[in-house]
Amino acid sequence: MNNPFNPSFGRVPAVFLNRGQLINNVIQELDNPNSPYKVSIVYGMRGVGKTTFLTEVSKRIVEKPDWIAVDLAMGSDLMAALVDNLYMKAGNEFQKAFESIKGVNFSAFGLQLSANISKPTFSTYQGILTNMFDKLKKKGIKVLITLDEVKSNSELKAFAGYYQLLNRQDYPVALMMTGLPENISELQNEDVMTFLLRGKRIALSALNLAQVEISYNNVFKKSGYQVTEDILSKMALMTMGYSYAFQLLGYLVWNAAKENKVIDQSLLDEIKPEYLVELDQNTYTKIFSSLSPQDKKFVLAMAQSSKHRVSIKEIRERLNRPSNFVANYRRRLLDDQVIKSTNYGEVAFTLPFFKEYVLRQYRFEQGLE
Known part of the structure; x- marks a missing residue:
């Protein structure tokens, strides 16, 4: 069996500590058109599990027949990316409706504009998107837009301005973003971003140590590893509930014990130096330098x-x-x-x-x- 732990950033691991109740609350709130969760910000330090949380909410919301989730990335043309992704995520019925929008053509290569639109502008995409959202609204379809690790720049400011317009015109479109605390504070100080202050802030902090211990117990014992409750408790304490540390320690312990399947104090002592080096290099240096x-x-x-x-x-x-x-x-x-x-x-x-x-x-x- 492959190592189920994944200390890489930006990927959802096979084993992760699901913040189940919080995610359930968010999903329930998103169905309420008057909820502050219509605009929400998930924030926390590097490695706390923001991307995993965002991915899980997105995955769960599309299980509802009246929702579409569109995941966008910073660094792209957000308006153009939203047009393309909205088309790709919509079913055949809506794709045909989108294709009827004058002046545009959708293909496997993305949005194609008519010849008379030589250079698309922000207003061009705004008009196309509003047309698309009109068609979705008439059919009772709601949209969740997610943005991971946001930072203040001109592209995001323009996108936020358009989202405000959608919000004022009562389109059923929710926006969920993640970011580091310092970046979120910077966003909220921007004039065009002041509407974020009225949204819901979701702080992701340390996980429950009992939850960490139970998860380690389930994963290792079901995979044939021998480990005592005392060692499991020590492993949980070594993570202090930090999501990245949970993945990293689990990954190192799994690899170190895969031959004899025994996890004991000597093994924890053996992997501890590497554990500390990885924590330092991958998270603490960045946190401290900021x-x-x-x-x-x-x-x-x-x-x-x-x-x-x-x-x-x-x-x-x-x-x-x-x-x-x-x-x-x-x-x-x-x-x-x-x-x-x-x-x-x-x-x-x-x-x-x-x-x-x-x-x-x-x-x-x-x-x-």
Whole structure:
């Protein structure tokens, strides 16, 4: 049997921790035309499972006979891509209706415009799409548009402006986007994007450790691996509920134990160095580099504490900064999901072994000075 875990980004793994209740709520809300979920933003740090969540919602919504889901990617001409994908996802009945739109022709190669339209503009695609949505609306068909890992650019701003028009004219079209916390904040500061503030924000954070442990138990034991409950608990703790860590650890353990099918403490000790290197290279370096200099000083002050749960008072004393200064950066790091509030006046890191990573980075930087 092939390794069912997949630590690659952007692909839905064979084994993943389904956020079932949350997805069920989203699917139910999408059927309500007045729901704030008509515009929704799924956000969280790199590796938290945003793409998997978006893919699962898209897959589930098209199981309903009155829905079409169109998945778009940043970096493309969003309006042209929406025309092509809407045509491809529609059934034969709607494809024939779309083909009756004056001045356009659809083929296996995508949209073909008539000869008198030498250079299509944004308005050209807007007219075609509105015509297409009219035909779908008359038949009671709703559309979910998904956009993964959005960033502010002129293409997205223009697309968002068109979606606002659809929304105002009461077309049954929902928009669901994913993004990193800092990119979502940037979007909401754009004038044309202010309507996002009225939408639903879906924060994906750490998974339940019991869920992680049960999933590991089911996968490994059903595949003939020998593993105790104590080891399964330790594996769950090694992930701290971080989706990417769940996939990575499962992948490494599966490969390391595939010969004798025994998972024990010595095996976890054996794969731990590789596990840490992969976490560092594939996620932590990117997460850490996106922090501001003051953010980094805050997390370093946390990392230098001997405690897992660090008091804000201790951080303030280490930084030698006033309360309002520390509170500002605490809020920033909470929004970016780098830290979490564990109790009143206390915070902790959200990621497994991130404290050790921060301390290593500090030692490296000290060595370069």
